[in-house]
Amino acid sequence: MGLERVQQVRLAADLHPQFPVITVGGTNGKGSVCAMLEAILSEAGYRVGCYTSPHLLRFNERIRIHRQEAPDEAICAAFSAIESARQMHQTSLTYFEVGTLAAMWLFIRQSVEVAILEVGLGGRLDAVNAFDPDCAVVTSIDLDHQDYLGNTRGAIGLEKIGIFRKHKPAVCAEPEIPFIVRQHMQEMGANLFLLNEHFSYQSEDLCWHYQGHHRQDCNLPLPALNGACQLQNASAVLATLEAMEAKLPVAQDCIRRGLERVSLTGRFQQIAINPAVVVDVAHNPGAVRQLAANLNAAVPDGQTIAVVAMLKDKDIVSTIRELVGSVDCWVVAGLEVSRGASAKEMQVALRQAGIDHKCLIGVFSNVSLAYAYACDYANENDRICVFGSFHTVGAVLEVFAAINR
Known part of the structure; x- marks a missing residue:
């Protein structure tokens, strides 16, 4: 360098x-x-x-x-x-x-x-x-x-x-x-x-x-x-x-x-309602700490479902730990890029972060599948929060754009 x-x-x-x-x-x-x-x-x-x-x-x-x-x-x-x-x-x-x-x-x-x-x-x-x-x-x-x-x-x-x-x-x-x-x-x-x-x-x-x-x-x-x-x-x-x-x-x-x-894509951005879908590129403990504060400031009538995929060179465990208490259910996915953590690695990190295995409702090879499952699982009073990487949010925005063309 x-x-x-x-x-x-x-x-x-x-x-x-x-x-x-x-x-x-x-x-x-x-x-x-x-x-x-x-x-x-x-x-x-x-x-x-x-x-x-x-x-x-x-x-x-x-x-x-x-x-x-x-x-x-x-x-x-x-x-x-x-x-x-x-x-x-x-x-x-x-x-x-x-x-x-x-x-x-x-x-x-x-x-x-x-x-x-x-x-x-x-x-x-x-x-x-x-x-x-x-x-x-x-x-x-x-x-x-x-x-x-x-x-x-x-x-x-x-x-x-x-x-x-x-x-x-x-x-x-x-x-x-x-x-x-x-x-x-x-x-x-x-x-x-x-x-x-x-x-x-x-x-x-x-x-x-x-x-x-x-x-x-x-x-x-x-x-x-x-x-x-x-x-x-x-x-x-x-x-x-x-x-x-x-x-x-x-x-x-x-x-x-x-x-x-001012506008900026992917920063605690709500892209859908009923259920609410929020996307955030937060990918380190400090950013996810702020994400937790934002989620806690407006708790939905239903559950908060997290969809997360991260790069393997990030501090995945500490980052996920910041959302303990702010998320009810978790869906993890692998990232299909060279630096991406696999779905299995995300599942292990979730356990190491202290997330009860009963709260893990889905494990998928890619973000698109994980997001589709979360949408099927959620009811209109729930909130889906997608976070963990620009790659994660980008994949969901691509799916969202294709649906709304």
Whole structure:
């Protein structure tokens, strides 16, 4: 792992953005922060390029310009340009590295006025870090990708803040920053915007308030994304806009419209009723802890039935354990990808997490079969919750789309 190869190809492809770049990292909440930034800046009239990952159904979802997915032809042209630059150095690039460089190639040629880049994994050695951000955001610090980033929140946090730059705004919405991370932040010399120190938020029933360095926004509409965690994410967004105010001024009415109109697939998203079907890409203990809180905030008249499939390199047992007490019945499935856990491995993990075997009502080789069974099993007062991976949610969304064509 490293940025040397990416930097070589970036220079060969002449990728030198002349517009502000906002880089967003963190364990959970990255997609939500990117979506809210994209919505608000678009409402303010800026031509926004947004690069996120992974996708659910189409690669095109990863590269958006002016809130539209890049078309196939444009993406292929970008791939071709990056491949030509790669061949100049006879070096290798990963799938994600090619996608990152291709996205920036498109943003430059489409004359975007600001680019939002979501970190894929970690931060310090992630491909998006080949581009110096004008503002960097870390949404949260929790356990995930331990094989790559370390086994403690401190070690993981050090990788996350690798996207910060000296004398540039650096926003961190993690409320419990590990000591070693805080110490390193201060040594880096970035202009820090820390939650509960430099900015804060307060929730009310139908609105919320933001208090920052030198601005206060009261009676803001709740974000149109489900989940209590979205106010923490939204506060990071407003801190970012405050930090970038000189380069990207945004009126408060644009903030309000952006919060009201933001959308993001697969984040505690209800896709059906009677029975209710909720899909969530949560795939680590921290994210599923928030999923449990969201489920507990609105308990259905009937049962909650979980459909879960995960990648085998995740902490499956600890992740499932977060939903003990919030789920009545479980349906497990295998993921038909190279990193996917098998149905048998999911069944074993369920037992290790302390789930009573009587609560396991189905074991299936793939997500489509598991989801179909849950739908047959559920009555109209029940709730089906699909979670565990982007692959899991993507499979269900594909089935749902086919049914509703």
